[in-house]
Amino acid sequence: MKRFFLILTLLTCIFSCQEKSKSVIQLDSKKPNIILIMADDQGWGDLSVNGNTNLSTPNIDALATNGATFENFFVQPVCSPTRAELLTGRYSTRLGVYRTSAGGERMNLSETTIAEILKDTGYQTAAYGKWHNGMQPPYHPNSRGFDDYYGFTSGHWGNYFSPMLEHNGKIVKGNGFLVDDLTNHGLDFIEKNQEQPFFLYLPLNTPHSPMQVPDKYWDDFKDKHLEMKYHGEEAENENFTRAALAMVENIDYNVGRVTGKLKELKLEENTIVIYLSDNGPNGWRYNGGMRGRKGSTDEGGVRSPFFIQWKNKIQAGKEISQIAGTIDLLPTLVNLTGVEAKTEKAIDGKDLSPLILDEKPKWENRFIINHWNGKTSIRSQNYRLDDENRLYDMINDHGQTDDVSKEFPQVTDSLIKYKSKWLATIHPPEKDERPFTLGHPDYEYTQMPARDGIPHGNIERSNRYPNNTFFTNWKSIKDSITWDVEVLADGEFEVELYYTMKPENSGVAVQLSHGHSKFITRIIEPHDPPLTGMENDRDPRMESYVKDFRPKILGNIKLQKGRNPLTLKIPHMDGNGGIDVRLLMFKRIK
Numbered sequence: 001m002k003r004f005f006l007i008l009t010l011l012t013c014i015f016s017c018q019e020k021s022k023s024v025i026q027l028d029s030k031k032p033n034i035i036l037i038m039a040d041d042q043g044w045g046d047l048s049v050n051g052n053t054n055l056s057t058p059n060i061d062a063l064a065t066n067g068a069t070f071e072n073f074f075v076q077p078v079c080s081p082t083r084a085e086l087l088t089g090r091y092s093t094r095l096g097v098y099r100t101s102a103g104g105e106r107m108n109l110s111e112t113t114i115a116e117i118l119k120d121t122g123y124q125t126a127a128y129g130k131w132h133n134g135m136q137p138p139y140h141p142n143s144r145g146f147d148d149y150y151g152f153t154s155g156h157w158g159n160y161f162s163p164m165l166e167h168n169g170k171i172v173k174g175n176g177f178l179v180d181d182l183t184n185h186g187l188d189f190i191e192k193n194q195e196q197p198f199f200l201y202l203p204l205n206t207p208h209s210p211m212q213v214p215d216k217y218w219d220d221f222k223d224k225h226l227e228m229k230y231h232g233e234e235a236e237n238e239n240f241t242r243a244a245l246a247m248v249e250n251i252d253y254n255v256g257r258v259t260g261k262l263k264e265l266k267l268e269e270n271t272i273v274i275y276l277s278d279n280g281p282n283g284w285r286y287n288g289g290m291r292g293r294k295g296s297t298d299e300g301g302v303r304s305p306f307f308i309q310w311k312n313k314i315q316a317g318k319e320i321s322q323i324a325g326t327i328d329l330l331p332t333l334v335n336l337t338g339v340e341a342k343t344e345k346a347i348d349g350k351d352l353s354p355l356i357l358d359e360k361p362k363w364e365n366r367f368i369i370n371h372w373n374g375k376t377s378i379r380s381q382n383y384r385l386d387d388e389n390r391l392y393d394m395i396n397d398h399g400q401t402d403d404v405s406k407e408f409p410q411v412t413d414s415l416i417k418y419k420s421k422w423l424a425t426i427h428p429p430e431k432d433e434r435p436f437t438l439g440h441p442d443y444e445y446t447q448m449p450a451r452d453g454i455p456h457g458n459i460e461r462s463n464r465y466p467n468n469t470f471f472t473n474w475k476s477i478k479d480s481i482t483w484d485v486e487v488l489a490d491g492e493f494e495v496e497l498y499y500t501m502k503p504e505n506s507g508v509a510v511q512l513s514h515g516h517s518k519f520i521t522r523i524i525e526p527h528d529p530p531l532t533g534m535e536n537d538r539d540p541r542m543e544s545y546v547k548d549f550r551p552k553i554l555g556n557i558k559l560q561k562g563r564n565p566l567t568l569k570i571p572h573m574d575g576n577g578g579i580d581v582r583l584l585m586f587k588r589i590k
Helices: 003-018 058-066 078-088 114-120 177-193 236-262 326-337 353-357 409-423
Strands: 033-040 068-070 124-130 149-151 164-167 169-173 198-208 270-275 306-309 317-320 368-372 375-379 382-383 389-391 435-437 446-450 455-456 481-485 491-500 508-514 516-525 549-559 562-572 579-588
Touching: 033 078, 033 177, 033 236, 033 326, 058 236, 068 353, 078 114, 078 375, 114 124, 114 198, 114 326, 124 164, 124 177, 149 177, 149 198, 177 198, 177 236, 177 481, 198 236, 236 270, 270 326, 317 353, 326 491, 375 409, 389 409, 435 446, 508 549, 516 549, 562 579
Parallel strands: 033 198, 033 270, 068 317, 124 149, 124 198, 435 481
Antiparallel strands: 068 306, 149 164, 164 169, 270 306, 368 375, 375 382, 382 389, 446 579, 455 481, 481 562, 491 549, 491 579, 508 516, 508 562
16 A cells, blocks of 8 residues: 555656646756856857857857857847846846946946845855956945955956956956966866855956967967958958957867866756857957947847857757847846845846747747947847837848838837837936945955046046056146045055156155045155056057056055045155056055
């Protein structure tokens, strides 16, 4: 009799399990790991799996072969909005993200990230690479759910070979080529956490300029004839293209290192691996005949490769045609991992699990919105309405060459109405009223870089793109630099200045003040290194070159909670000039 009831129980379990949707994964006792790899400025067409014969990307291609491919996956036209959407599942226009620098890249503090959700449910979390969603705590990645962070929080960096980076807020020196270095940290993290669930976010920094890549990769491309070229009227810089493709092959090498580590540790069957890019290509080059590049809301500016691998859970080689986007990652990962998501805000994205796991998924038509710099386009499954309300058949016309709005007036009108309704819900700020935060009581370090400061008098920024700049041309005691700063809690801080100074200017007096707090000290020791970076650039850069800035502890300052300008002045000069300034570092000591 006992045997009969045992058999009956087993049969009941088998039949009930068969009736459940495959989109609800029956999790093992150990939740699946997640590795999320994001390239920077890589186009959809920069992969051999997408038909580009100019390069070979076997390791990235293998994610498509061994997992699922979303053929129509959309990000935003530039870096910081895409990253914010990926982390929150919400459109960037709702998040306070409206620029790529000077504070406009920060996500509002009321937002919940996928890292916070996973961390709260027992995951170990790490991010290694380009963050680009806020530097000072509580905007820093350590404040947004990541236990460990190594990389740079700015929008771009000036040197990819052993550069100045940070590790959990502390300034450190990188080790070798940056993408290799970031991957090394990722491999160490996987090794250390192989017995517990982990979330590894690898937002890599290439092929974003400056176009630097090791000789090993460049030597294969510097004289290479490009078979696949840009299709449009704009001029392609083939040298820039070669550098970008060499950088992508380096990414591919590092993706292979990550997947190889999973095989070595027998973690493949319990690890979800995702690969995508943050926007369209950063130059006119082969991109599947699509119109637009980085910065554009057209198809070529926002269509990204997207592969998701989970061995023995996701059908190998599956191709998914339904449109999807970065806003969908949070709800999808929440479902695939089986964790409970506690978010206060409504999620814009949809759970893609049915598309990924079910043979015949039930799926409703939807729209994906692309918005940047005042321009908006709407993507449906079959059409794109561009910023000028022209309609394109995206099944037969990826290049957006024929406006079919007159042929399909009802489709056009419905998309225009949807766009208008959506635009009415967003109010991009004309000026960011949020101050830069300093002295969060839970964090030891706070950086105040030149990027976030305002020069006064003769002082100039080293480049018009602020992210990796420094301040120079300090000529007068009337010159100054200010930061709009809110001190979050009373405290005493050690202040370190990263500076350069010509020998003839030795002996400047430096004054730092915030509200009623102030101190003055002198800088005696000159440090006048040359600009660097050009020696490693494969193609001339647009951004600032860099220097070896020297750190000097200026002294301690007591700061009171509140918002005031943080002001750096030179009240006395022995010579005819002052200093160049890269950043101020505040270390809480009380």
